[in-house]
Amino acid sequence: MATGRTHRPATRSRGIPEATVARLPLYLRALTALSERSVPTVSSEELAAAAGVNSAKLRKDFSYLGSYGTRGVGYDVEYLVYQISRELGLTQDWPVVIVGMGNLGAALAGYGGFASRGFRIAALIDADVQLTGRLIAGLPVRHADELEGIVEDNQVSIGVITTPAGAAQEVCDRLVAAGVTSILNFAPTVLTVPDGVDVRKVDLSIELQILAFHEQRKAGEELESSLTAPPVAAKAVRDGGRRPGPDGDVPAVMPA
Amino acid sequence: MATGRTHRPATRSRGIPEATVARLPLYLRALTALSERSVPTVSSEELAAAAGVNSAKLRKDFSYLGSYGTRGVGYDVEYLVYQISRELGLTQDWPVVIVGMGNLGAALAGYGGFASRGFRIAALIDADVQLTGRLIAGLPVRHADELEGIVEDNQVSIGVITTPAGAAQEVCDRLVAAGVTSILNFAPTVLTVPDGVDVRKVDLSIELQILAFHEQRKAGEELESSLTAPPVAAKAVRDGGRRPGPDGDVPAVMPA
DNA sequence: CCATCTTTGTGCACGCGTTCACAAAGACAT
């Protein structure tokens, strides 16, 4: 997964561990699906399976929020959806600006998963005058000159950067100066920000490189074992035991 | 990140901690930039700053790879680029398929950061016959029926999934059955895969929710400190402090 | 009201990752 993380050391926001916060959206997604199927209650075991985590971990995560379960029964789905939403701050609207309306920015602008969680696109911004005024996902692209005004007028506190790497720091600085305090950065650069500003990064290239590392390692082990062990058909190894392993694979959130 | 991470317990791949692996691409990026500026050597302090990490951490990370530095001088940039590239498996070509050529898939297909690291797009795949044959980033979209053949013919071991969530597990199963052992998933679903297959996920929505959480917390602290401090006009805080109050929410609806 | 059965909430131990702090290694000047 993708993501890197900002430098947030022992902050332990209001007692909720960072690792737990990162999983809450996962639980919320699973719970929302259950809610849509009108399932009234769910056990930690079931929900954990749906979210792809260990049930003990899930229970401990929920315990940070409070005692919302009923022993012998499980958790009330609707209630939990509400509690987690509230904890994550999703009961309110978060105006967001996207800066850099190239391929990626346009894809994000049209992404439905945005609005469905209370993230409202306040504006799409680009420095290219050719793009100014053009409609993307129904919204007109605004010129970068208007950035400060847009952020201030709309009380935007979250900014998404999808400009080329070279422009990212400058855009970031302007966003922060205008009042943005949370940034989601897709440009492959390290952003420097003042204290109090959160930055999370998504870097596709890094994700692929991590996969490549493990891929290479797998190939290496294969080779090794086929040298040590009697030469089994390589093809069989490639197809290696494909059991529907219950390995709940969680992605990427590393402390920085 | 996008992070979180795979459940890779005591695997400690060849002694290199997972956290270190996740940072190697970061170092590589910084080193590549230095290389392009023809900088011959770099100290752990400088490189750490460029990569946005602690210098002790960087040195420890490198120590897992071997002793590539020179005391009193630093690290040889070119040599380190090569060593890290080799460790990550970037000295070879990795054929990749992208499945689901919608907005996001198209953006990824055109992304330059792909090829620049040895990730070669072997094929773009979509189930929509309307798209079949259409050129995206210079490559023709192939129909999903061809998936297995493409993967086998090109020895593809890395697959990228950018289909809607509902189709992701099925696509994943087919990729794995055809021989793919590493998957980068952009669909908001938990994928179940056999042992030996790595999955990393990138979820924009989760990233935004984590930002929202901290954003809310910041707003809460703001409010708190202005309540603890001499009673400034509460009204001013409500209206002036631009974020809508975090805790002034609806009272809890208790479950049965 | 009591017994039984299910499932939560958590104490505890363990391992990984981070960071500090410093000895040792080497470059460089004299």
Next chain:
DNA sequence: ATGTCTTTGTGAACGCGTGCACAAAGATGG
């Protein structure tokens, strides 16, 4: 060579996150 100065490489301590295992809570049935 010898001394000084810089910077690496790592031992050690610490803190966070994870998962086991179980007591307690509460539902349910008789």
